[in-house]
Amino acid sequence: xxxxxxxxxxxxxxxxxxxxxxxxxxxxxxxxxxxxxxxxxxxxxxxxxxxxxxxxxxxxxxxxxxxxxxxxxxxxxxxxxxxxxxxxxxxxxxxxxxxxxxxxxxxxxxxxxxxxxxxxxxxxxxxxxxxxxxxxxxxxxxxxxxxxxxxxxxxxxxxxxxxxxxxxxxxxxxxxxxxxxxxxxxxxxxxxxxxxxxxxxxxxxxxxxxxxxxxxxxxxxxxxxxxxxxxxxxxxxxxxxxxxxxxxxxxxxxxxxxxxxxxxxxxxxxxxxxxxxxxxxxxxxxxxxxxxxxxxxxxxxxxxxxxxxxxxxxxxxxxxxxxxxxxxxxxxxxxxxxxxxxxxxxxxxxxxxxxxxxxxxxxxxxxxxxxxxxxxxxxxxxxxxxxxxxxxxxxxxxxxxxxxxxxxxxxxxxxxxxxxxxxxxxxxxxxxxxx
Amino acid sequence: xxxxxxxxxxxxxxxxxxxxxxxxxxxxxxxxxxxxxxxxxxxxxxxxxxxxxxxxxxxxxxxxxxxxxxxxxxxxxxxxxxxxxxxxxxxxxxxxxxxxxxxxxxxxxxxxxxxxxxxxxxxxxxxxxxxxxxxxxxxxxxxxxxxxxxxxxxxxxxxxxxxxxxxxxxxxxxxxxxxxxxxxxxxxxxxxxxxxxxxxxxxxxxxxxxxxxxxxxxxxxxxxxxxxxxxxxxxxxxxxxxxxxxxxxxxxxxxxxxxxxxxxxxxxxxxxxxxxxxxxxxxxxxxxxxxxxxxxxxxxxxxxxxxxxxxxxxxxxxxxxxxxxxxxxxxxxxxxxxxxxxxxxxxxxxxxxxxxxxxxxxxxxxxxxxxxxxxxxxxxxxxxxxxxxxxxxxxxxxxxxxxxxxxxxxxxxxxxxxxxxxxxxxxxxxxxxxx
Ligand SMILES: [Ca+2]
Ligand SMILES: [Ca+2]
Ligand SMILES: [Mg+2]
Ligand SMILES: [Mg+2]
Ligand code: NI
Numbered sequence: 001x002x003x004x005x006x007x008x009x010x011x012x013x014x015x016x017x018x019x020x021x022x023x024x025x026x027x028x029x030x031x032x033x034x035x036x037x038x039x040x041x042x043x044x045x046x047x048x049x050x051x052x053x054x055x056x057x058x059x060x061x062x063x064x065x066x067x068x069x070x071x072x073x074x075x076x077x078x079x080x081x082x083x084x085x086x087x088x089x090x091x092x093x094x095x096x097x098x099x100x101x102x103x104x105x106x107x108x109x110x111x112x113x114x115x116x117x118x119x120x121x122x123x124x125x126x127x128x129x130x131x132x133x134x135x136x137x138x139x140x141x142x143x144x145x146x147x148x149x150x151x152x153x154x155x156x157x158x159x160x161x162x163x164x165x166x167x168x169x170x171x172x173x174x175x176x177x178x179x180x181x182x183x184x185x186x187x188x189x190x191x192x193x194x195x196x197x198x199x200x201x202x203x204x205x206x207x208x209x210x211x212x213x214x215x216x217x218x219x220x221x222x223x224x225x226x227x228x229x230x231x232x233x234x235x236x237x238x239x240x241x242x243x244x245x246x247x248x249x250x251x252x253x254x255x256x257x258x259x260x261x262x263x264x265x266x267x268x269x270x271x272x273x274x275x276x277x278x279x280x281x282x283x284x285x286x287x288x289x290x291x292x293x294x295x296x297x298x299x300x301x302x303x304x305x306x307x308x309x310x311x312x313x314x315x316x317x318x319x320x321x322x323x324x325x326x327x328x329x330x331x332x333x334x335x336x337x338x339x340x341x342x343x344x345x346x347x348x349x350x351x352x353x354x355x356x357x358x359x360x361x362x363x364x365x366x367x368x369x370x371x372x373x374x375x376x377x378x379x380x381x382x383x384x385x386x387x388x389x390x391x392x393x394x395x396x397x398x399x400x401x402x403x404x405x406x407x408x409x410x411x412x413x414x415x416x417x418x419x420x421x422x423x424x425x426x427x428x429x430x431x432x433x434x435x
Numbered sequence: 436x437x438x439x440x441x442x443x444x445x446x447x448x449x450x451x452x453x454x455x456x457x458x459x460x461x462x463x464x465x466x467x468x469x470x471x472x473x474x475x476x477x478x479x480x481x482x483x484x485x486x487x488x489x490x491x492x493x494x495x496x497x498x499x500x501x502x503x504x505x506x507x508x509x510x511x512x513x514x515x516x517x518x519x520x521x522x523x524x525x526x527x528x529x530x531x532x533x534x535x536x537x538x539x540x541x542x543x544x545x546x547x548x549x550x551x552x553x554x555x556x557x558x559x560x561x562x563x564x565x566x567x568x569x570x571x572x573x574x575x576x577x578x579x580x581x582x583x584x585x586x587x588x589x590x591x592x593x594x595x596x597x598x599x600x601x602x603x604x605x606x607x608x609x610x611x612x613x614x615x616x617x618x619x620x621x622x623x624x625x626x627x628x629x630x631x632x633x634x635x636x637x638x639x640x641x642x643x644x645x646x647x648x649x650x651x652x653x654x655x656x657x658x659x660x661x662x663x664x665x666x667x668x669x670x671x672x673x674x675x676x677x678x679x680x681x682x683x684x685x686x687x688x689x690x691x692x693x694x695x696x697x698x699x700x701x702x703x704x705x706x707x708x709x710x711x712x713x714x715x716x717x718x719x720x721x722x723x724x725x726x727x728x729x730x731x732x733x734x735x736x737x738x739x740x741x742x743x744x745x746x747x748x749x750x751x752x753x754x755x756x757x758x759x760x761x762x763x764x765x766x767x768x769x770x771x772x773x774x775x776x777x778x779x780x781x782x783x784x785x786x787x788x789x790x791x792x793x794x795x796x797x798x799x800x801x802x803x804x805x806x807x808x809x810x811x812x813x814x815x816x817x818x819x820x821x822x823x824x825x826x827x828x829x830x831x832x833x834x835x836x837x838x839x840x841x842x843x844x845x846x847x848x849x850x851x852x853x854x855x856x857x858x859x860x861x862x863x864x865x866x867x868x869x870x
Contacts, residue, residue, distance in 0.1 A: 132567075133609050138695060159693050160634040165624055169695040170605040170702065174568050174787045175660055184661035186784030189600055189732065199595040203732045206784075225610055225704065226619035228867070252784065258594050260573060260604040261696025267605065267786040269660065297624065297638045298868065349621030349641075349687065350865075351702040352609045430785075432663065433733065 015418020125274030205429030234340035320400030445476035450853020560709030640864030755835030
């Protein structure tokens with residue numbers, strides 16, 4: 001894609017180029033009510049201000065629906081459907097284009113520029129959606145394989161169902177938080193010595209706190225209970241993607257998860273990046289996912305093999321003392337199933353989705369050294385430490401550690417389609433008992 | 436408790452005696468907007484109509500909050516807290532008492548009686564709460580043991596963690612529906628022959644559709660993320676109980692659930708009874724739960740051993756041809772952990788609860804023949820059939836089967852505290868493919 005230039009200053013290397021136009025929810029010191037915005041360069045365009053100053057005057061399709069830009073979440077905008085998201089994004093691109101056909105809207109309207117174009121450094125971002133239900137999948141094959149090797153050895157690394165269906169579980173919607181929200185180390189039951197015959201847990205702050213590098217997809221179309229979303233319609237139900245950190249307490253998890261899956265090990269917090277990148281913006285970066293040696297059943301068969309995205313993903317850990325290590329570099333392509341496949345599977349029994357529901361991909365890992373999406377996998381459950389530089393190393397996360405994900409598509413620094421950051425700092429556990 | 440008589444006709448044997456006063460959400464042909472009501476005898480008292488005709492004139496504490504009775508869910512009423520639920524229930528009891536101190540409110544007000552007292556047969560009940568998150572526990576020890584014996588034998592029937600924590604998983608909030616909603620048989624992946632080496636699933640309607648007899652508890656108090664609800668405060672966070680049918684597809688479940696727990700096997704529908712029985716109404720029926728041979732950790736220790744309820748529970752299955760069998764008779768007392776313990780455990784790592792969140796107990800089974808809370812357990816995974824009468828028998832549910840739970844506390848037919856019914860009929864699977 002050739003770089004289209006803008007009359008507005010978009011710094012080279014910005015994840016929010018004119019080719020992106022991601023949507024989020026912001027508030028400002030002068031206006032505390034959360035409302036929709038898009039990110040462009042170093043700025044947010046406040047869509048409530050933009051709409052109320054007739055910014056959408058040249059886009060007739062959105063006229064009857066402008067109230068969506070005064071909502072505190074993106075749910076109402078998302079519910080308008082992908083064709084509407086598409087024209088709104090294109091219209092905003094054309095408003096910002098150097099040769100905009102609508103100069104009077106913003107380019108020549110310094111009053112509206114002043115009112116609606118807000119430095120990102122001065123806005124607060126909020127959870128972009130009211131999330132009804134949140135589901136976390138486990139379709140990062142390399143991650144599943146590596147963890148399987150760790151606990152069961154190479155021969156049985158993958159469970160028999162793994163390649164036949166996107167394995168997933170229902171997560172906790174109430175603890176999904178926006179990037180920047182501190183994450184308190186959870187307390188809970190852990191087994192100090194898992195090898196003794198008589199298993200008696202102790203109460204403790206988690207000693208194996210981990211992150212999981214994932215992508216999240218927001219649903220923009222509801223289906224009725226009992227009526228599956230068929231695979232060829234599933235892409236129409238996905239609004240856009242975010243980066244997601246599925247914080248995990250490995251010691252709580254290993255004790256609690258049999259037989260019903262992870263619970264308190266995961267429900268204390270899940271962070272997402274604030275700017276939702278639309279599927280249209282990601283379209284140029286579609287690539288084939290991981291090869292599946294099994295035939296998938298017809299209800300999950302996609303025509304196009306290019307069904308995932310080449311998003312360059314990185315994880316940094318910054319310690320309290322300021323040492324920072326880039327511990328993971330990988331790509332969003334390392335998935336065995338696509339989001340449309342996950343959605344088709346999720347609903348095949350009739351489960352109703354609502355607008356704003358969130359699906360996580362599962363931890364994304366590459367095959368090479370340095371490409372593993374969580375510490376459990378990277379440190380072989382704490383055995384091999386990873387360096388943060390300055391002599392600091394980690395088996396698992398320590399109090400004060402700040403974990404930051406970045407994700408970006410493209411190589412041309414003027415047309416990047418990026419996610420910005422998903423970050424969270426670990427706070428010490430609560431002191432609940434004095435003894 | 437002595438029977439207090441009412442000036443209003445409450446049929447003998449009604450689950451909704453003056454001692455009960457359960458809350459729900461109704462609509463009527465003449466007013467389609469859902470609003471709060473209580474059930475009394477054969478009638479609902481429309482609280483929107485009651486409040487707007489100054490029915491609460493003699494209860495000052497509710498004056499500033501009467502808007503809660505115009506809401507389409509009980510969330511706002513529940514959020515007022517247990518002391519308010521308590522006085523509102525007592526006030527309504529006194530309004531209906533034969534010797535009511537407030538005769539002008541309803542007893543002598545035939546206009547309001549006509550407007551607000553609606554025959555239950557003529558009202559539609561709705562989901563009582565907007566449910567943010569739904570969690571299903573597994574604390575019916577007898578059920579867990581019986582299922583464990585079935586799949587792993589008696590020696591390993593219970594997993595090592597089972598008695599140390601209330602095992603649970605996050606369920607799907609979007610598919611919780613009110614009693615009476617039809618349940619479509621789900622399609623999904625099943626293994627036709629689980630014993631063959633090479634496991635290849637087929638796509639099929641579930642052939643092992645089951646119900647699970649559970650109790651559900653609604654949360655009425657939010658906690659902040661990172662701040663657990665301590666055990667001695669946990670009871671304050673519970674509004675009331677309903678009966679819950681956690682419909683389950685056993686064949687889908689056994690293939691999908693390793694390692695992250697049940698997913699499509701459970702997310703196609705969960706039914707709850709429409710009238711929420713307040714904790715105050717259940718107080719006289721407190722009994723000790725099942726003995727725990729393990730010491731529970733301090734964060735779950737309750738002072739009072741009487742922490743569950745002696746609710747007589749029954750399950751009827753009525754076939755398409757009208758044969759009806761009572762297949763289960765048991766009691767709500769057969770639980771290893773109480774709802775306050777479940778809540779304390781759920782939040783010990785900091786998971787935030789919201790008003791309207793739902794927690795299920797897990798399947799409730801007694802020890803005797805005929806007291807098992809699901810077909811899997813009762814029929815030993817389909818091996819032993821159960822009779823519905825008229826020559827009909829069941830291994831699992833067939834299309835057209837209607838499953839009805841009833842639950843009631845007490846023996847005196849004039850002071851029953853009952854749940855009414857939780858019912859649902861199985862509809863045939865969708866035909867998705869022609870081949
Ligand atoms: Ca995960
Ligand atoms: Ca259950
Ligand atoms: Mg999480
Ligand atoms: Mg269910
Ligand atoms: Ni181009």
